[in-house]
Amino acid sequence: MIPLRPIQSIVVREFKRFFRQRGRLLSALARPLLWLFILGTGITRIVETPAGVSYLQFLFPGVLGMVVLFSSIHSALSTVYDREFGVMRLILVAPISRLTIVSAKVASGSLLSLFQAAILLCLAPLIGLPLGLGQILLLTVYVLLTAVAITGVGMLLASRIDSLENFAGVMNFVVFPMFFLSGGLYPVKLLPTAPSG
Amino acid sequence: MPAIVTENLVKRFGDLTAVDGLTIEVRPGELFAFLGPNGAGKTTTIHMLCTLLRPTAGSARVAGHDCVKEAWAVRRAIGLVFQESTLDKDLTAYENLWFACCLQNLTSRVATERIAEILRLFELTDRKDHMTKHLSGGLRRRLDIARGVLHRPRILFLDEPTVGLDPQARRQIWQFLDTLRRQEETTLFVTTHYLEEAETCDRVGIIDHGRLIALDTPEELKQVFKGDVVQIRSDRLNELARAIREEFQLSPQVTDRGLLLEVTDGEAFLPMLIRSFGDQIAGINIQRPSLNEVFLHLTGREFKP
Numbered sequence: 001m002i003p004l005r006p007i008q009s010i011v012v013r014e015f016k017r018f019f020r021q022r023g024r025l026l027s028a029l030a031r032p033l034l035w036l037f038i039l040g041t042g043i044t045r046i047v048e049t050p051a052g053v054s055y056l057q058f059l060f061p062g063v064l065g066m067v068v069l070f071s072s073i074h075s076a077l078s079t080v081y082d083r084e085f086g087v088m089r090l091i092l093v094a095p096i097s098r099l100t101i102v103s104a105k106v107a108s109g110s111l112l113s114l115f116q117a118a119i120l121l122c123l124a125p126l127i128g129l130p131l132g133l134g135q136i137l138l139l140t141v142y143v144l145l146t147a148v149a150i151t152g153v154g155m156l157l158a159s160r161i162d163s164l165e166n167f168a169g170v171m172n173f174v175v176f177p178m179f180f181l182s183g184g185l186y187p188v189k190l191l192p193t194a195p196s197g
Numbered sequence: 198m199p200a201i202v203t204e205n206l207v208k209r210f211g212d213l214t215a216v217d218g219l220t221i222e223v224r225p226g227e228l229f230a231f232l233g234p235n236g237a238g239k240t241t242t243i244h245m246l247c248t249l250l251r252p253t254a255g256s257a258r259v260a261g262h263d264c265v266k267e268a269w270a271v272r273r274a275i276g277l278v279f280q281e282s283t284l285d286k287d288l289t290a291y292e293n294l295w296f297a298c299c300l301q302n303l304t305s306r307v308a309t310e311r312i313a314e315i316l317r318l319f320e321l322t323d324r325k326d327h328m329t330k331h332l333s334g335g336l337r338r339r340l341d342i343a344r345g346v347l348h349r350p351r352i353l354f355l356d357e358p359t360v361g362l363d364p365q366a367r368r369q370i371w372q373f374l375d376t377l378r379r380q381e382e383t384t385l386f387v388t389t390h391y392l393e394e395a396e397t398c399d400r401v402g403i404i405d406h407g408r409l410i411a412l413d414t415p416e417e418l419k420q421v422f423k424g425d426v427v428q429i430r431s432d433r434l435n436e437l438a439r440a441i442r443e444e445f446q447l448s449p450q451v452t453d454r455g456l457l458l459e460v461t462d463g464e465a466f467l468p469m470l471i472r473s474f475g476d477q478i479a480g481i482n483i484q485r486p487s488l489n490e491v492f493l494h495l496t497g498r499e500f501k502p
Binding site: 003005006008009010013016017020021085086087089090091092093094095096097 | 247248249269272273275277279281282283284285286287288292295296297299300301302303344
């Protein structure tokens with residue numbers, strides 16, 4: 001039997017924390033806007049895009065991906081915080097399996113990502129991307145799959161990281177390279193190929 | 198069935214042996230104190246008993262279940278209050294309790310009733326909606342303990358429950374533990390480095406460098422001293438110690454607190470002492486032996502947290 005209550009309570013706790021930590025909440029909401037409207041608008045003026053697609057429109061899915069990436073990693077790394085400040089010990093000594101704990105953590109991270117992606121999605125019509133219901137449903141599935149995968153990777157990292165200080169390392173060597181190589185900012189096929197032989 | 202049994206329990210971290218062949222038995226309903234200086238192996242022992250650490254060797258059974266093979270069953274039977282608070286500071290007192298109930302898979306109805314009951318017992322009802330980060334150290338500690346007993350554990354482990362609290366808050370914590378014990382018949386396994394706290398427990402295990410060096414009731418432990426402890430202040434401790442040894446065939450110990458002497462009848466001994474060495478003595482104090490003297494006697498050094 002799946003222990004639903006423990007999982008649910010871990011998810012609810014993550015959401016409460018998200019909304020109560022003002023700094024985290026605000027930066028999570030502001031980050032995509034900065035990328036879209038400051039970086040995006042600036043770059044629009046110096047790049048040429050195929051007719052009918054503005055750079056902002058090209059950038060939008062990339063920023064959506066970025067939101068999921070940052071949020072999922074951040075949630076997973078909150079595990080490190082929990083371990084440092086003790087809450088994880090409480091969870092570990094409770095009569096629930098380790099698998100349940102990891103599942104609950106991945107579920108919280110993924111749902112938080114989905115929530116933030118949904119907010120960003122509301123801006124799509126503003127930049128000339130009207131989305132149909134089918135597209136939104138499909139997007140939800142994609143976002144959720146991506147979020148689960150990235151939170152999973154984040155949990156793997158979190159289990160190897162012993163302090164919050166190493167967070168910066170993860171940002172520099174995992175998150176940013178992933179984002180820059182994702183094709184979210186420019187088409188990946190423009191990158192030079194690796195020398196063969 | 199004993200509440201806790203360990204046999205030759207060992208935990209090594211690399212070259213360091215944190216717990217070295219520990220064998221103890223704790224009876225149901227007992228208030229058992231585990232006393233030792235910092236780094237003696239108290240926390241490591243608790244973590245092994247609570248299934249958070251795997252022993253290097255030996256065995257431990259808690260509530261009749263093996264701590265390694267039946268970790269799951271052990272976790273159901275125990276509550277644990279950690280040395281450092283494990284409360285979520287971004288949640289209110291009530292939310293912290295609710296979270297713990299959910300982790301224990303209690304139903305909403307049971308959880309609601311039980312939280313109300315525990316809030317009353319720990320006199321926290323009027324604080325329930327306060328953010329945990331705004332509570333004082335003493336209140337937070339109470340909340341930590343309250344949370345540990347929500348699921349009515351048969352055995353509650355408390356790792357230094359009063360460390361860092363002022364004397365008044367410490368007394369209060371012990372009153373709550375006493376009430377808890379009487380009302381719910383919980384076995385309490387408490388580590389402490391406050392000697393006076395251990396004095397009030399049913400039995401005391403003294404641990405030093407990972408080894409159990411004594412295990413008995415506080416009264417029995419103090420029986421190794423036939424009489425009183427005389428504490429002498431002087432400028433010339435070493436000379437005085439030598440002189441007393443020759444004169445009275447006693448073995449005084451030189452410590453930070455002065456010279457310590459065990460004598461059968463302190464009051465009768467004093468006049469003799471003063472007659473012989475009065476001019477070298479700056480002050481005298483007679484005490485009934487405390488656990489401090491027991492520790493000094495067993496290890497040859499003062500008990501320092």
